């Protein structure tokens with residue numbers, strides 16, 4: 319695949335520099351624009367940026383001119399590392415101008431139509447994107463956000479626990495590193511020989527964002543999880559890595575070994591999809607009594623893991639543990655980049671038929687609908703249309719087969735076809751696929767199928783019931799004019 323051009327807003331700051339570092343040599347993304355405040359704009363990145371990341375500033379960006387944070391530069395995706403005091407309207411302006419905005423800032427995180435995403439936790443919330451675009455009148459651009467740098471690691475650790483045992487209440491005390499306050503951040507005279515038991519706005523974020531992340535997409539919006547969280551945030555004198563002490567009241571009692579197993583075995587969609595920034599183990603469980611520690615553990619899985627340790631019984635709630643994560647990698651830039659990789663892999667960049675690895679991705683539910691339709695009418699062939707929205711297949715429309723001999727071919731009822739096309743159009747979706755069944759033959763296009771292939775840009779799905787207990791769905795690109803049949807790799811996703 320061609321590399322995708324990306325821009326970074328707030329590129330000179332603590333989170334912005336991490337973006338620049340992590341995007342250097344990225345297999346899918348290439349930095350084409352860097353932007354910051356008016357005091358940096360117009361200078362080269364090397365001159366504008368006091369580089370404070372341990373590796374050298376990537377050579378490819380040194381001479382890039384820093385731009386003001388206004389739409390107009392060549393990029394498909396824009397990563398925002400702007401202070402939340404400025405990010406809100408700027409991110410909206412970019413989305414309105416057609417850019418995909420992956421934001422670190424808190425400005426839009428809790429907007430009801432903005433997906434707040436941790437790819438391992440709630441990838442299905444991306445379905446909010448078309449709602450957001452319709453509501454705001456944006457045809458191409460949209461905003462997705464990653465959570466606060468303490469929320470991410472907490473929720474990564476809570477997700478498998480919630481799935482296995484349910485969660486009713488959580489108490490969390492954070493010990494947050496200095497880089498979380500940006501640069502130059504907290505004055506040395508305030509933090510050396512000290513702990514500051516207050517970080518403005520932080521406790522509210524940690525108490526509310528997990529409820530959205532662990533909530534359920536109900537087809538229109540997010541129904542928040544019914545969990546009560548109490549958070550206390552402290553600034554401590556570490557440089558990177560937020561450590562959190564967590565106690566959890568479970569809905570269903572569980573032995574500590576079972577909780578540890580749920581944490582250690584946790585894998586999710588980014589691992590299955592093999593996203594470039596996905597950690598192999600999203601949760602690393604340390605058995606030692608004195609781990610995790612920021613200095614020793616923050617770079618676990620290249621800084622992309624939540625490191626959990628000291629899992630034990632809690633005399634007040636049920637279970638308690640410590641969790642640590644790198645605040646500018648998994649807590650900021652790495653999180654946004656992983657979100658963008660998920661968008662690409664799931665086809666949210668506009669081309670619904672093929673994603674980053676040229677696979678056609680279809681949800682198991684939609685495949686099951688096609689198979690169910692085929693079984694209901696067998697030995698006749700069935701047919702229908704698959705709608706797509708923003709790069710993914712969203713709905714199957716079954717149509718009536720009015721062919722004279724429906725056991726050997728299909729012909730969609732023209733009136734029904736018109737009605738389906740109209741509905742797809744009204745919803746601002748695309749006609750993304752056409753399916754039909756082969757009740758007794760393999761899932762391979764026949765000469766008749768080629769004759770009926772009037773739409774070279776859609777995906778043709780064929781459902782075979784040749785082995786009734788083992789239905790097969792395959793995907794093809796059929797170009798009638800060039801008499802060309804291309805099988806597409808089909809990934810069925812849960």
Ligand SMILES: NC(=O)c1ccc[n+]([C@@H]2O[C@H](COP(=O)([O-])OP(=O)(O)OC[C@H]3O[C@@H](n4cnc5c(N)ncnc54)[C@H](OP(=O)(O)O)[C@@H]3O)[C@@H](O)[C@H]2O)c1
Pocket residue numbers: 327328329330331332333334353354355356357358359387398399400401402404405422423424466467497498499500501502645646649650
């Ligand atoms: N640091 C973390 O661990 C972390 C973690 C998660 C999320 N975040 C979020 O990421 C965002 C950035 O945080 P940070 O820690 O990187 O802050 P930072 O170090 O203060 O950097 C702020 C960046 O925004 C630019 N900027 C400031 N005011 C601007 C304006 N009026 N117009 C345009 N650009 C402006 C700055 O450019 P100049 O250099 O030109 O001033 C700089 O590039 C915040 O929303 C923060 O909450 C940070």
